[in-house]
Amino acid sequence: xxxxxxxxxxxxxxxxxxxxxxxxxxxxxxxxxxxxxxxxxxxxxxxxxxxxxxxxxxxxxxxxxxxxxxxxxxxxxxxxxxxxxxxxxxxxxxxxxxxxxxxxxxxxxxxxxxxxxxxxxxxxxxxxxxxxxxxxxxxxxxxxxxxxxxxxxxxxxxxxxxxxxxxxxxxxxxxxxxxxxxxxxxxxxxxxxxxxxxxxxxxxxxxxxxxxxxxxxxxxxxxxxxxxxxxxxxxxxxxxxxxxxxxxxxxxxxxxxxxxxxxxxxxxxxxxxxxxxxxxxxxxxxxxxxxxxxxxxxxxxxxxxxxxxxxxxxxxxxxxxxxxxxxxxxxxxxxxxxxxxxxxxxxxxxxxxxxxxxxxxxxxxxxxxxxxxxxxxxxxxxxxxxxxxxxxxx
Amino acid sequence: xxxxxxxxxxxxxxxxxxxxxxxxxxxxxxxxxxxxxxxxxxxxxxxxxxxxxxxxxxxxxxxxxxxxxxxxxxxxxxxxxxxxxxxxxxxxxxxxxxxxxxxxxxxxxxxxxxxxxxxxxxxxxxxxxxxxxxxxxxxxxxxxxxxxxxxxxxxxxxxxxxxxxxxxxxxxxxxxxxxxxxxxxxxxxxxxxxxxxxxxxxxxxxxxxxxxxxxxxxxxxxxxxxxxxxxxxxxxxxxxxxxxxxxxxxxxxxxxxxxxxxxxxxxxxxxxxxxxxxxxxxxxxxxxxxxxxxxxxxxxxxxxxxxxxxxxxxxxxxxxxxxxxxxxxxxxxxxxxxxxxxxxxxxxxxxxxxxxxxxxxxxxxxxx
Numbered sequence: 001x002x003x004x005x006x007x008x009x010x011x012x013x014x015x016x017x018x019x020x021x022x023x024x025x026x027x028x029x030x031x032x033x034x035x036x037x038x039x040x041x042x043x044x045x046x047x048x049x050x051x052x053x054x055x056x057x058x059x060x061x062x063x064x065x066x067x068x069x070x071x072x073x074x075x076x077x078x079x080x081x082x083x084x085x086x087x088x089x090x091x092x093x094x095x096x097x098x099x100x101x102x103x104x105x106x107x108x109x110x111x112x113x114x115x116x117x118x119x120x121x122x123x124x125x126x127x128x129x130x131x132x133x134x135x136x137x138x139x140x141x142x143x144x145x146x147x148x149x150x151x152x153x154x155x156x157x158x159x160x161x162x163x164x165x166x167x168x169x170x171x172x173x174x175x176x177x178x179x180x181x182x183x184x185x186x187x188x189x190x191x192x193x194x195x196x197x198x199x200x201x202x203x204x205x206x207x208x209x210x211x212x213x214x215x216x217x218x219x220x221x222x223x224x225x226x227x228x229x230x231x232x233x234x235x236x237x238x239x240x241x242x243x244x245x246x247x248x249x250x251x252x253x254x255x256x257x258x259x260x261x262x263x264x265x266x267x268x269x270x271x272x273x274x275x276x277x278x279x280x281x282x283x284x285x286x287x288x289x290x291x292x293x294x295x296x297x298x299x300x301x302x303x304x305x306x307x308x309x310x311x312x313x314x315x316x317x318x319x320x321x322x323x324x325x326x327x328x329x330x331x332x333x334x335x336x337x338x339x340x341x342x343x344x345x346x347x348x349x350x351x352x353x354x355x356x357x358x359x360x361x362x363x364x365x366x367x368x369x370x371x372x373x374x375x376x377x378x379x380x381x382x383x384x385x386x387x388x389x390x391x392x393x394x
Numbered sequence: 395x396x397x398x399x400x401x402x403x404x405x406x407x408x409x410x411x412x413x414x415x416x417x418x419x420x421x422x423x424x425x426x427x428x429x430x431x432x433x434x435x436x437x438x439x440x441x442x443x444x445x446x447x448x449x450x451x452x453x454x455x456x457x458x459x460x461x462x463x464x465x466x467x468x469x470x471x472x473x474x475x476x477x478x479x480x481x482x483x484x485x486x487x488x489x490x491x492x493x494x495x496x497x498x499x500x501x502x503x504x505x506x507x508x509x510x511x512x513x514x515x516x517x518x519x520x521x522x523x524x525x526x527x528x529x530x531x532x533x534x535x536x537x538x539x540x541x542x543x544x545x546x547x548x549x550x551x552x553x554x555x556x557x558x559x560x561x562x563x564x565x566x567x568x569x570x571x572x573x574x575x576x577x578x579x580x581x582x583x584x585x586x587x588x589x590x591x592x593x594x595x596x597x598x599x600x601x602x603x604x605x606x607x608x609x610x611x612x613x614x615x616x617x618x619x620x621x622x623x624x625x626x627x628x629x630x631x632x633x634x635x636x637x638x639x640x641x642x643x644x645x646x647x648x649x650x651x652x653x654x655x656x657x658x659x660x661x662x663x664x665x666x667x668x669x670x671x672x673x674x675x676x677x678x679x680x681x682x683x684x685x686x687x688x689x690x691x692x693x694x695x696x697x698x699x700x701x702x703x704x705x706x707x708x709x710x711x712x713x714x715x716x717x718x719x720x721x722x723x724x725x726x727x728x729x730x731x732x733x734x735x736x737x738x739x740x741x742x743x744x745x746x747x748x749x750x751x752x753x754x755x756x757x758x759x760x761x762x
Contacts, residue, residue: 240629240648243522247536289633298640305649322642326649333653340657344665348673350591355674374672389525392532 032066035077045077056134087127107192130154149175151184165262170269174226181222188212188261204261206254210236210245213255228266235304251287258282305330426462488713491693491704494686495566502683504553505615511546512622513659515539520652547626554619573603576613580606602699607669618658625651690714694721 035041035048056062067073071089072082091102108114108127116124128136130146137144145154152172156163166172166185174182188204195202203212214233216222223230236242236255244252256264258274265272273282276297284292300319305326494502518526518539530536560567583606586599599605604612625647628635635643671680675695682688690710693701704710705724715722 240644243519243527244536244540246522246527247519247531248534249536249540251537289636291633291637293637295637295640299642301641303642303645322645326645329646330649330653333650333657337653337657337660341660341664344661348665348668350588351673354591385529386525389528389532392528 032076051134059132059134059136060138061134061136084126085128085133104192107190111190111192111194112196113194125158129157146186148180148184149178151186155185162262168263168265168271170265179225181216181225183216187216204256206245206250207248209254209256210242229302231304231306232302234306235302238304239302253288429463430466486689487687488711489690489717490687491690491701491710491714492686493688493693493697493700494683496686497560497564497566498570499683499686501553501557501560504549508546508549508553509658509662511542512550513655513662515543515546516655517659520656544630547623547630550619551623554623570603574609574612576606576609580609600698601696602703603697605697611666611669614658614661618654621650621654622658625654690718690721694718 033051033053035045036051037053039047041047061069069085069087069089070082071085072078088105092105093103109118113125117126132145135143135145137147139146139148141147142149144150152163152166152175156166163185171183175184190203195205197204197206199205200207202208210233217228218230218233220230237246241253245254260273265275267274267276269275270277272278276294279297280292280294283289283296289296299322303319303323303326305323518530521527522530530539557567561571562568583599583601586595586597589595590598628643628647629651632644669676670683671677682692688697690701701710701721702724705715705721712722
């Protein structure tokens, strides 16, 4: 990849130096819009692709000249087939002058899109395919191609089926209602660093998807807007499914396995996979709980033990009562465990004290023989395990 | 002693007379046999004696003889040590009784190994946020752990079922179970032990077959197994139970299973291990549950009433009590005739028993 990048950079240096060699710029020659705007181009030339110059003037690059980007044009009229514009010429990390230094290019090169582009796939999207060409605007601008409220259309130019499914989801419905807090494509898939779900680094891989969904679904203020219980993610993480997925089990269910992904819907929608009527079919898929019946829908799946200790009003009604019951059960066990262990340790201490009185001189030996080696062993085991974990993490 | 050998040593290289060498070997062989005999008979050979023999020997055979003698002496010493150890062990054996029968030991073995495996494969799931969880995740052990946890759970369930049948149908099981039932005496025993710990009394309670610590351990395991197996079955056959009870049943089962697991693990690793192995009297390891044998000494200190009962029933051989005349008195043995072995203890035995153990034993053993 590096070699390819260096080769590309060298290739772009060449026309630039050629341009420098000719100090006379194209200003005095026929202007770009003679062909690209004017329906009747001057003699000796032909009509080029139409460029909306007024829109270009309003874009973020509106102050630039055509040849700033179209570097292959050194003379007019220019050749018919020009190489595509390379945004990286300006938007690179070590560019100290002018364009913002963005790491996005590097991220793009690692993404599925960028890898295909480097491999030479003509269908692979380049910067301008998503960001627009002459009408590049900041993503906050409502007219931008990468604005939250139109991003699904931009991605849907290629990913038609996924975009169509997304439009049916409750996420898309919230976007249509004008909530900028609702997620669009890039919130789950990433912006420039888009990876395939099979790659473990990907934000939508089995290893990462819970974290990805949790960025919004654990956010109390954001979830309040939509009336969704923010404690459900925690409940999932504590659950059997959650722990197994954290440990990397391939058999367990993550968020998307039950809720679907692009066409995700709330449980109140009859088309949702988690609507009570559809729960038996969803849970009873082959390899999961085969033979699941309507009993699976009798009560909520995501109930956190600590749900009632949070400052939210969730869960409500019967679920809240039930969460309280679970909490009471747990507190009862905590009380039982602590009181039993406290009495045990106290009684053991009395027994040790009694033996100390009788052992006298042997006591020091016992302390040395029991506590020191045991302590050292426990400490060593814990330390080794910690070092091991740190090594594995790094 | 080496003056005789040295000149011959020097000429050894250039000589090489076969007949002479043969003679020397013969002499050396004779000496070796003689010394071996001596070592065998007297087990030790005086240092001066040995040197005299060696000095007399021809130079060529000297080192060899020294080596042989040394080896023979070493072997004899080792043999003596070994036999002494064996004798000591036999003597100790004679002073032991079998407190846990093979059935009990096997039940305990299966129970202990399955529970340790369950703890090992279960605790990382409970503490999945800590580094335990990271180790499991990093080594991708979760699928192996799930299988092992179920296998161990099956073993535990089998042991529990066997135990119930054993209690109900086996005479030994029933009598042990009756001994394990909590009684009013256990509570007074706690009070009695505390009084001793705080110096208000000099006599420890005279425990019977099971003291309150052991009874507590047994009933903790009993309740623990019922709860753990119950909730575990609920979660193993989750589809069946969720169809009938709904998802709430799983939440409750999970909370109870995980909390009771922690309670049981801590009780096992702290409390049970302290009484079994880590207390000063038993450290570093107590083999009673592996061999079934407990010495009379330990029985006197820990289960005096059980010992008295066993003596009364004639289960304890006379030789085992020889070092404890006060207990021998409870057991008239041969002087009292054949009925003494399994008969009631003689009344003077009760009187001869000292305050330590004897009185309580007497209280229990004499039925009238």
